[in-house]
Each structure stands twice: as structure tokens, then as C-alpha cells.
Amino acid sequence: MIQFGIIARNFSSSSAVQSAIKNVTVIGGGLMGSGIAQVSAQAGQNVTLVDVSSDVLAKAQKSIGTNLGRVAKKVYKDNPAEGEKFVAESLGRIKTLTDPAEAAKSADLVVEAIVENMEVKHKLFKQLDGVAPSHTIFASNTSSLSINEIASVVNRKDKFGGLHFFNPVPVMKLLEVVRGAETNDATYQAMMSWGKSVGKTCITCKDTPGFVVNRLLVPYICEAIRLFERGDASARDIDIAMKLGAGYPMGPLELADYVGLDTNKFILDGWHKKYPDQPLFNPIPLLDKLVSEGKLGVKSGEGFYKYDKK
Ligand SMILES: C[C@H](O)CC(=O)SCCNC(=O)CCNC(=O)[C@H](O)C(C)(C)COP(=O)(O)OP(=O)(O)OC[C@H]1O[C@@H](n2cnc3c(N)ncnc32)[C@H](O)[C@@H]1OP(=O)(O)O
Numbered sequence: 001m002i003q004f005g006i007i008a009r010n011f012s013s014s015s016a017v018q019s020a021i022k023n024v025t026v027i028g029g030g031l032m033g034s035g036i037a038q039v040s041a042q043a044g045q046n047v048t049l050v051d052v053s054s055d056v057l058a059k060a061q062k063s064i065g066t067n068l069g070r071v072a073k074k075v076y077k078d079n080p081a082e083g084e085k086f087v088a089e090s091l092g093r094i095k096t097l098t099d100p101a102e103a104a105k106s107a108d109l110v111v112e113a114i115v116e117n118m119e120v121k122h123k124l125f126k127q128l129d130g131v132a133p134s135h136t137i138f139a140s141n142t143s144s145l146s147i148n149e150i151a152s153v154v155n156r157k158d159k160f161g162g163l164h165f166f167n168p169v170p171v172m173k174l175l176e177v178v179r180g181a182e183t184n185d186a187t188y189q190a191m192m193s194w195g196k197s198v199g200k201t202c203i204t205c206k207d208t209p210g211f212v213v214n215r216l217l218v219p220y221i222c223e224a225i226r227l228f229e230r231g232d233a234s235a236r237d238i239d240i241a242m243k244l245g246a247g248y249p250m251g252p253l254e255l256a257d258y259v260g261l262d263t264n265k266f267i268l269d270g271w272h273k274k275y276p277d278q279p280l281f282n283p284i285p286l287l288d289k290l291v292s293e294g295k296l297g298v299k300s301g302e303g304f305y306k307y308d309k310k
């Protein structure tokens with residue numbers, strides 16, 4: 001029910017926050033990009049969703065339609081015709097393209113949600129910097145990479161920041177707004193208002209590893225894996241403990257499976273390489289083993305638990 005509140009706020013005219021940003025280009029049509037496109041379109045913005053794969057774009061449009069339907073069913077439960085109109089209009093605001101450069105030409109804001117790889121992100125932003133209008137703000141949804149390092153390849157460093165959403169995007173209420181070393185006040189303010197306009201509660205973060213949430217969440221998940229690895233408690237009991245004893249919606253091992261064990265490992269390895277003296281970032285043999293066996297969590301059908309393959 002709490003989730004419902006925030007979804008409704010996305011497009012309720014009485015509480016909607018206005019943003020000067022009207023045209024948003026979301027690059028990467030996977031799990032996060034499709035969610036970011038959805039909440040933007042729900043909030044009345046013109047969205048261009050870009051992916052290198054047209055199959056991914058078709059899948060994204062389908063899942064956005066399904067998720068908008070979920071929203072409509074709840075918000076317009078007494079007025080199904082209005083609900084259908086809401087879904088059709090929101091979907092109508094999303095166009096899809098496979099060429100990021102073309103999509104950036106008309107953007108006020110570009111939100112990048114592509115693969116978590118510095119080189120690939122650099123290549124993309126370098127290309128976009130040459131074609132996007134000078135007023136266009138660039139933002140990355142990176143989970144664990146440095147915003148300053150991503151921004152290092154563009155000229156518009158003052159118009160570059162982080163917009164870190166959480167999975168599932170339509171449900172999770174937080175947006176971390178990351179100020180890089182050179183992000184100027186106007187860009188920061190524009191990112192904050194845009195975040196509010198898409199229904200999120202925004203917090204301000206510095207460009208430190210994991211910002212706020214992942215800096216706390218990743219070591220917490222890792223400690224749970226280590227606890228399980230030592231044989232101190234079963235996976236089920238660890239998860240029950242944190243749900244019933246600490247009020248978390250998911251236990252840490254369920255959450256690790258949900259986020260993806262490969263993603264957890266990628267973040268940990270990256271931080272370990274950069275900060276070898278921080279014991280919280282040390283590699284975890286059990287995590288390495290599960291990933292090497294292809295046990296990546298929900299998406300692969302098995303991690304700490306078994307799942308029906310999607
Ligand atoms: C690693 C990265 O950088 C950062 C991250 O993203 S870290 C991960 C952050 N995410 C979390 O911590 C998630 C923790 N888990 C949760 O909050 C909840 O378990 C959950 C929201 C995922 C699911 O909630 P749960 O009550 O178990 O399931 P369910 O009843 O199916 O869903 C609750 C609501 O969310 C909606 N929902 C669930 N999954 C959804 C999805 N993928 N898309 C859209 N809506 C969804 C449901 O429709 C339902 O809406 P309602 O309450 O209005 O009816």
C-alpha cells in the first residue's frame with residue numbers, strides 16, 4: 001500500500017512537482033532503464049528510450065505496459081476507462097530508438113542506465129557530448145562507479161551528475177542525487193526538481209563509493225553471506241532474522257539474489273581493487289563460487305535459493 005502512494009503521486013496534479021526538464025532520454029532499456037522510462041512517462045514527460053538491442057526495447061515496452069496496468073488498476077479502480085487512458089497516454093509518451101546520438105539531440109536530460117562498465121560508459125558519453133545541445137544535463141544511474149570518473153571524458157562536467165534509482169524503480173521511493181566535483185548548482189537543482197517531479201524522495205550524495213545506500217547495503221549483504229559461509233545460521237534463518245527482527249522487507253540473502261550475485265560480486269571486486277585495505281570489501285569465496293557456477297540469483301533460477309526461471 002505504501003508503494004501505491006508514491007505511484008499515485010507521480011501523476012496527481014495536486015502534488016506534482018514541476019520540472020523544467022520535459023524531454024528525457026533514457027539510455028539502456030534493461031531492468032533499470034525501463035523503470036526510469038516508466039516513471040518519467042507517468043509524470044507527463046516525453047521519453048526516448050534507447051537500447052542497442054531492439055529486442056530489449058520490445059521487451060521493455062511490454063513490461064512498462066504491464067507495470068502501468070498495475071498502477072492503473074489501483075489508482076483508477078473505480079474508473080477503468082480513465083485507467084486505460086492513463087496507460088495509453090503514458091505509453092504514447094515513450095518512443096524507442098537504437099541510436100543514442102539521435103536520441104540525445106532533443107534531450108533536456110540524458111539518464112544513462114547501460115552496463116556497469118567504465119569503458120562502455122565513457123564511449124557512450126564521449127559520443128553524446130558531441131551531439132547533445134549545450135543545455136542538456138547528463139546523469140548516470142551507476143551503482144558503484146565514480147561519477148567524477150565517468151564525467152572525466154565530457155566537456156560539460158558542470159552539467160554532469162548521478163541519478164541513482166533503486167530496483168524496482170516504479171516502487172522504490174528513493175532517488176540519490178549525486179553531486180560530482182564539478183556539478184554546478186543549476187544542474188544539481190534541476191536534478192533534484194526532476195527527481196521530485198517523477199515522484200521520488202531525493203537525497204543529496206557526494207561522489208563516494210556506493211553513495212549512501214549501497215555503501216551501507218553492500219557490506220551488510222556481504223556480512224550476511226560471510227555469516228552463512230561460516231555456518232553460523234541457515235540462509236532461511238538469516239533472512240527471517242532481518243525481516244522479523246529488523247523490519248526489512250527482504251532478508252539480506254533474498255536481497256542478494258534479487259539484486260543479482262554477479263552484481264554484488266562486481267561491486268565488491270571493484271571496491272576491493274580500489275580500497276584494498278578496507279576489510280569490508282574483501283572477496284568472499286562463497287560468492288565467487290556461486291557466480292562461477294552461474295548461480296546468479298533470481299535471474300538465473302538459483303542463488304542462495306531456487307526460483308522458477310523467468
Ligand atoms: C544495487 C543497486 O545499485 C541499488 C538497488 O536497487 S538495491 C535494491 C533495492 N531494493 C530493495 O531493497 C527491495 C526490497 N524489497 C522490497 O521492497 C519488496 O520486497 C518489493 C517491493 C520488491 C516487493 O514487495 P512485496 O510486498 O514482497 O511483493 P508484492 O506484493 O508483489 O509487491 C508490492 C508492491 O510492489 C509492486 N511491485 C512489485 N514488484 C514490482 C515491479 N518489478 N515493478 C512494478 N511494481 C512492482 C506490486 O504491484 C505491489 O504494489 P501494491 O502494494 O501497490 O499492490
Ligand SMILES: NC(=O)c1ccc[n+]([C@@H]2O[C@H](COP(=O)([O-])OP(=O)(O)OC[C@H]3O[C@@H](n4cnc5c(N)ncnc54)[C@H](O)[C@@H]3O)[C@@H](O)[C@H]2O)c1
Nearest residue numbers: 028030031032033051052056113114115116141142143167
Ligand atoms: N539492477 C539493479 O538493481 C540496479 C540498481 C541501481 C542501479 N543500477 C545500475 O543501472 C545500470 C543498468 O543496470 P540494469 O540492471 O538495468 O542492467 P541491464 O543489463 O538490465 O540493462 C542494461 C541495458 O543496457 C544496454 N546497453 C549496453 N550498452 C549500451 C549502449 N552503449 N547503448 C545503449 N544501450 C546499451 C543493454 O543492451 C541492456 O539492455 C548499471 O550501471 C547498474 O549498475 C542497477
